Amino acid sequence: MIYAFDTYYYDDYANTVCIAFEDWTSENESEIFTEKTDITSGYESGAFYKRELPCILSLLKKIDLKEEDIIIVDGYVTLDDDGKIGLGGYLYEALDRKYAIIGIAKNEFASPDSQRRNVLRGESKTPLFLTAKGADVDDILPKVKQMHGGYRIPALLKKLDQLSRA
Template identity: 30%
Template sequence: MKLIVAVHFEDAQATRARAAAVAFDAWDAAEATRTYLSRIAHVEPAVRGMLDLRELPCVMQLLREHKLEPELILIDGFVHLDADETPGLGQHIFHALGGSVPIVGVSKKRLPGLTAQFEVMREEETQPLLVTCAGIDIGAAKARLRAMHGRKRVPTLMKLVARLAKNKD
């Protein structure tokens, strides 16, 4: 089972959050095999001037709470912040899981240290997605992202997990 995870902060102070996960088996799956949701009652505040890692304990709680042992995790964000592999959220998740679960970070935002080698085009006339990863080859990660279901820039299941994390019901 592969997972896509997303975290949404519930309030303006970002002291509470919801972590969601979508499980899938095939890269071209149009629907999730299962979804998961965890409510995080307290999130530590971000530290100004430091990498924002508030999502890390949320993701770890989700995995523990639902006893999830995925073969791979996709996140909306960065594994590395540049081509020199400066650690981002995904690298911290990778290490928290003992380096045993590959992490693929997918972002719509561009960072100055990421060159064209990290870009994936899913639709011709749109901006590329940026892919960074740990525990899996960048070429394999990009090919799998291209294969994901959805005719738009962002794959269907990535949109679903974002909606689940934001949904208040």
């Protein structure tokens, strides 16, 4: 199973949503998990994970993960070649490195990262930015390209974004 997470922040709470789907080419989700949580910390430039990681970890308590399951986050897993990690990297560590964590980001991070891959989908000239831990990023790249939907953002990830904002 693949579990994709996104969180949207309102004034006084965060809405975290997870869409579960069977495989990379799935058109529809198998299940949707949602949770509203109090915001435990304000936005801190360069430390986004401090705000979102608790939300994801809380929602994960409702999910029975299996060893082969994959988790997708809206953001980065690795940030540079010096070992700096993003939200997905902190999630990978928080889950004791047991699950593959895939980061699919919409905005480019400035630092060079030899583990980051650009993914062009549909007719878009603007890439998505792919990073991973617990899986080979080069094995994941064609799978992200194959995800359902003809646009830059795969259909299920677009739906995830919309649900988190609802």
